[in-house]
Amino acid sequence: MNCNKKIKYPNKNAALIAVSRINSDPSNKDGKQTAYECRHHECWHTGHPKDYSDNPFVRINQIFEQKKPKKKKGKYKTN
């Protein structure tokens, strides 16, 4: 999914409010959505967790957060 077409929220709070609205809508049959930061647009989007796999910027961000390097020097691997 191309996040260019997604709604851009200026901050996490705005995105979370939108997510709670979406997820509380009984007509929403597509499953729970979540808010995530988009490094490409420097904003926040809402979407399903699986959408992350199509957004390399978010994916890289997640990888960084998972690894949490301690005192390693040198360059990050981006793949």
Ligand SMILES: [Zn+2]
């Ligand atoms: Zn984006």
